[in-house]
Amino acid sequence: SKYTWVDKDTCIACGACGATAPDIYDYDDEGLAEVIFDGDANHGVKAIPEDMHEDMIDACDGCPTDSIIIADEPFNKEG
Ligand code: F3S
DSSP: OBEEEEOTTTOOOOOHHHHHOTTTEEEOTTSOEEEOGGGOTTSSOSOBOGGGHHHHHHHHHHOTTOOEEEESSOOOOOO
8 A cells, every 4th residue: 555644844835736636635724735635634644545646656756845755654643
């Protein structure tokens, strides 16, 4: 399985990821990206379905600050 998480410490709120993969990434009140798929709340614990992997990878590749992280295991981040 694939999991994804946004590092808000390096996100510059450029807005690309939510445009590329709106079912996975959205923005908080400050415009910083976070994983919203299936109520993930940027914990990085919800497995992203295979048919969404292409969008997820495109968003990752398109982030100018490499703030979108993808891994094979859950992140279990606080948010
Ligand atoms: Fe932030 Fe990168 Fe998305 S800078 S808004 S995580 S494309």
